[in-house]
Amino acid sequence: MRRIAPVLLLTTLLMASTAAWAVRESYIHLVISDRAQISQLTNVISITNVVGNDVYAVATDPMLAELTALGYSYNTLPSLKKDAVIKMAKSASEVKKSWQAYPTYEQYVEILQGFAAQYPNICRLQEIGLTQQGRTQYVLKITDNPDVAEDEPEVFFTATMHGDEPLGFMLMLRLADQILSGYGTDPRLTALVNNEELWINPLSNPDGTYAGGNDTIKYATRTLANGLDFNRNFPTRLAGEHPDGNPFAPETVAMMNFATLHHFTLSASFHSGNEVLNYPWDESADRHPDDAFFIALSRAYATQAQLDGPKQYMTQLDNGITNGWDWFEVNGGRQDYMTAFQGDREVTIELSIKYMVNATEVERYWVANNNAMLGYMEAALTGVRGIVTNAAGEPLAATVEVVGIPDVGVKVSSDPWVGNYHRMLVPGVYTVRIAAPGYQTAESTLTVNAGPATRWDVVLLP
Ligand SMILES: [Zn+2]
The missing domain is CATH 3.40.630.10 (Zn peptidases)
Known part of the structure; x- marks a missing residue:
């Protein structure tokens, strides 16, 4: 703490007069010929809207330089904030x-x-x-x-x-x-x-x-x-x-x-x-x-x-x-x-x-x-919820899979501290599988209604 205090103090002093130091941002417009160009542009400038072939974006000076280097031309539009009435509180x-x-x-x-x-x-x-x-x-x-x-x-x-x-x-x-x-x-x-x-x-x-x-x-x-x-x-x-x-x-x-x-x-x-x-x-x-x-x-x-x-x-x-x-x-x-x-x-x-x-x-x-x-x-x-434990009642870290709705990336899972899981779903009938390494997978067909989640508490067996 003691070591970083002078840095914080210096930062605070600098911040008092940073208006002129802030990153310069331009609001720009450009026209693309093919929507596929968005895939390139989105990694270069900060796109804020696309309407047909019109692209609107905020760009810092380095972003503009990269955009120009790629061969794009653009118009600079008036600042998005110019009409804002910003009242700051006194307390x-x-x-x-x-x-x-x-x-x-x-x-x-x-x-x-x-x-x-x-x-x-x-x-x-x-x-x-x-x-x-x-x-x-x-x-x-x-x-x-x-x-x-x-x-x-x-x-x-x-x-x-x-x-x-x-x-x-x-x-x-x-x-x-x-x-x-x-x-x-x-x-x-x-x-x-x-x-x-x-x-x-x-x-x-x-x-x-x-x-x-x-x-x-x-x-x-x-x-x-x-x-x-x-x-x-x-x-x-x-x-x-x-x-x-x-x-x-x-x-x-x-x-x-x-x-x-x-x-x-x-x-x-x-x-x-x-x-x-x-x-x-x-x-x-x-x-x-x-x-x-x-x-x-x-x-x-x-x-x-x-x-x-x-x-x-x-x-x-x-x-x-x-x-x-x-x-x-x-x-x-x-x-x-x-x-x-x-x-x-x-x-x-x-x-x-x-x-x-x-x-x-x-x-x-x-x-x-x-x-x-x-x-x-x-x-x-809403959806399906419950607690996953082992036979001794200890909470387990388990994954919650809904058949036909695979997770992409990290799966919905139970919280290992309590074993609770919460799988939001629109109303319907679902087959839900709960799995944890070293345990038999549990499966149940559940009806989900609008309103409070259907509860399914699960005890997994080794
Ligand atoms: Zn935003």
Whole structure:
């Protein structure tokens, strides 16, 4: 600690005047002649939208140089953030009172610490890593008995890995506040906290959001401090470990380590730039074997957000949902990583067409998404669930296979601490197999209904 303190101090001093140092990003447009060119472009620039042959992207100077070297020409468009009215709060309590002013970095930390202090029975604050500029990547854990592993699905919400998409950041803080303050009085929120282990990472790229210094988000950048797109920096199933041609950033390593330490059933990554739910895969045209589940999950969210939001809200692409590849190819995205490498199911949720939402507009996005977010969390309680033990009642690490729906990559499995497994499925009749090395495989045909998961506890024999 003592050795790194001077470094942190220096970093803090430097950050006070980093506005001019922040990574320069351009918003560009180019026209392709063949959609196959996306496969090359997506590893060079940060594509944000593809409409027909028109490609829109954010690019740092090195990305532009690479693009030019490949023979592409492009137009530079006006900044996506030029009209944003960014009101910064004067205090943490102002943020929590109105939710219409963005917190400074210090206020953000104060709010998180306040949650953990005010709700010690259901909340823990964890630090999962340090960013390149020495800020902290925080995750809130919200559940009853927060220090005990229980037979509950782990659900993870994370926002703003693109630093200039701060709406998700605000909505995550407000969601945490709502769940914590509603526990014990609101039946829906109480049930969520009692029945699930919720994890919320409100701001995964604080260096990007506070690129202009800790007191403002006005100069926020999409990329991490080193100019990499966080959402293109994960290992992939098909394109290798480093599809962007760069080593893993410290933020990526922290996120992968955090995910590996846990046993997530379901997660969501919140962004801005469109109004649509984007489900796996991003990197390939083949459908995820659980395509029906991903469609149902995404459709439920979009429908709820349409009901609760302003007219036309969350109706982009296929009326608010899209297969990732169908929209445009992304390699190294978090959603595919969590789904293929962590036995999890993750969807990317684009909350607003505007990247930097005006502080006064945050409220209407909250109203539009609040029920949809809670419903998404509740989806982890559907499908099939149970506990896998040996004859002595000890929990086992077992894989859960659904005949006809093979997992691609890491299989859904039980959590070795408790033996609990949670296999989300759309309603239907399924043959489920539970297997662990050294034990006989168990198999059962189960009916899954809408609503609470069908329970199948399994004792495996040697
Ligand atoms: Zn984004």
